[in-house]
Amino acid sequence: MENKQIVKWNIEQSKKEIQKNLLKDNLIIFFTGILEDSKVYRNPNFYGRLKEMYGLLFPYSDKENTKEIFKELKNSDLNSREGLILDSKEKDYLSRFLKSLDENCRLKNKEKLKEFERILEDLVKKYLSHSHKDIEPYIIGKLISSVGGINNLYRMPSSTIQLIGAEKAMFRHIAKKRPCPKYGLIYYSDKIKQSKNKGKTARQLANKLAISIRQDYFQNFAR
């Protein structure tokens, strides 16, 4: 075969394979990011988050200016050919978010945040139905986004899941022999807050999560 044909065949083939590997957990990461931003800052803009989303929906476009991207997303119908393909419900979620923004890409009304929490809960119920019974949707979204995707999370042992978010204390323990941390991001769930023996419940919760995340991954995400 000639060189040009080899290049063409490989570009087409890898575009197909990439599209299969863009998973729906990116939507969960997107909505947890919005909730997280609005908890940390007083009135943030969402140009950066929307650019990430645009990169998933239309991966091979050359646009880089964030304001142009925001305008184009508002007018488009969110149908992508080469990127992440959304259902009619998920399109509705995204378009509802886009309508709630003003000209400077900030939220018009802060009470809309409750609506996004409900959207996140729906998404987690649909795609992570087993682990939804163990832990709150916002915390599981944080766990996935801090690791970088469910692809990485399902391979982890339960002891690692227990300590996600407490890496600094963990390495201090290894290097200087300070006391070992008992919990990371998991700490903010209600089960641990209410219990008296917090280290024990953190271990039990992490054990259950490790099983249920694997169930969810092989039901909905693996191909």
Add this chain to the structure above:
Amino acid sequence: MMRNLTTAAEGEIFIMKNRKNQEWNPYTSKWKAALEKNLNVGLKGDESILYLGASSGTTVGQISKLTRGLIFAVENSPQMAIRLVKLAEKKENIVPIFSDARNTEYLKKAIFGKKINILFQDIPSADQIKILGNASGIVDKECKIFLSLKTQSISQKDYKETAKEIEKRLVENFEIIQKSDLYPFHKKHFFYVLRKIIKK
């Protein structure tokens, strides 16, 4: 035209002449750092290269100016591979392959029997040597093999000791021609120039 880049200074001049967008920075690219360390990793101008662990294509984009042959760039993560495909659409001789580097059957299919002169591997993982051993089954006998080793991803011991342990495993299948530390540019990294041992 000057094609045989053996020293860093020659490489610098060549890049300065043909520079369009970016400088080739040794702090971001391990191939350039090896050039700075006076290893024999220069290109003649018509090699075809199999590059494992291409990421978003910073090094691949620079190398594509230096050869006329094809560069097969293998990458596994989708977010990085999107940028690699974008780069390949602009240039003529980059071939993006979205696959795991361990999956040698798919790689064989994607290469279409082209003769490969240089195999470069830069995958910081614990089974780095095993991947190299499998991938060297695809390439030719006289192929040069470049390996950039990240000792920290293999064990957290003293990095010189882990490098020695790995050299013992390397000697079983490969002949070590040159080796060097990449110290001021990359910490705890080593670079090897290897050749396959032909077993009778």
